[in-house]
Amino acid sequence: MSGVISKAIHILDLLVPQGSEKEMSVTEISRELGMPVQSAHRILGSLSRHGFVSQDAKSKKYKLGLSVMKYGFLMWDSLMLRSVARPFMEELSRKTKETIYLATRENAEGVYIDCIDSPHILKISEPIGLRLPLFIGASNRVILAYLPRKSREALLKDVDWTAVPSLKPMTRAYIDQELDLIRQQRYAITSGEATSGTTGIGAPIFSYDNTVIGSLNCAGPSMRFTEQNIEKYSRYTMKYADMISKELGFRDQFRRQI
Structure with missing residues (x-):
């Protein structure tokens, strides 16, 4: 072979x-x-x-053939995403002092492709390359929320909700409700789903062709994610995710609400 x-x-x-x-x-x-x-x-x-x-x-x-072009564009998008996002990740890290992740989608999973560690001794530190289903964790779920409806349905229809790799029980009804909320508020927030005692805030990143290409995520120990900090960090995360999207050529701001 x-x-x-x-x-x-x-x-x-x-x-x-x-x-x-x-x-x-x-x-x-x-x-x-x-x-x-x-x-x-x-x-x-x-x-x-x-x-x-x-x-x-x-x-x-x-x-x-066109498949070669398709995979070439996917690789180019991934390289461009990391290159463009890095300075905005650094700025978000300075603003929040928490760990900042950049994630993208690969089939039915979200994958961390870059990270800036928090300067705090107590911090969240997940490895680059970590993969989880798109419905687990803020960085992944916010990507799922902005996929086309048919794509979301295809990814969720055959999930065995009794065997998902989450620390919290999940159901299809719960995830559908979460996705609706994410599209309303433009960010995702989760606590203790992938790692106990941690909270993450994720905002979507869109590419030049108006499709969701990844997410920006601010994560850390839940004890530091007070109501006041969550409000502040979510605002920062959305701001820098929007700036990354703009650098990638995204212009159709209304597309995100569909």
Whole structure:
């Protein structure tokens, strides 16, 4: 299997445009890579079914497909998000003195992709790369709240609510109510769901194409998240999340209320 994957990667590398769009026949690909024509044809068929290459109906030549572009844009968005968000994370950290996380979505999970630790000795410190279902934790739930309705439904319809990895019991009705509230107030707040004794405030980040791309999260020990601090921190978190969105090219402010 690893040999087939390696050959597929070599084919994709060969089709990478060099200044202009590149198209090659099965025979040309086979000759260039020293690969049997039948093997090249079989691998190209698999790549074509998944959208990684496409074949011209007339010339029968192959070029890179839209799936390559899709994954490239996802990677670019992730890199851009971290780069753009970092100075705003630093400013939010100075304002709150709490741990600041940057999260993004990967399929049905939210993932921490950057972090600035609190200067306090007592602080929350979760690892970058931590994954949890999108309905657990403020940083994840605020992303879920702003996904299209069909996407939310697809992610929630088959959840076994008796086996979710949360410290607090959850139900579909509770999550639906939470998502409605998040869209009304424009931020999420959770306590003790992923880690005992901690509170998090998350605000959505939107990309240039008006879709939710991630979230900014302020988190720390619940004892420091008093009513007054929650009001202040949520205001700061929304402010800097909005500034990140603006830097990423987001303009449609009304889209968030849909």
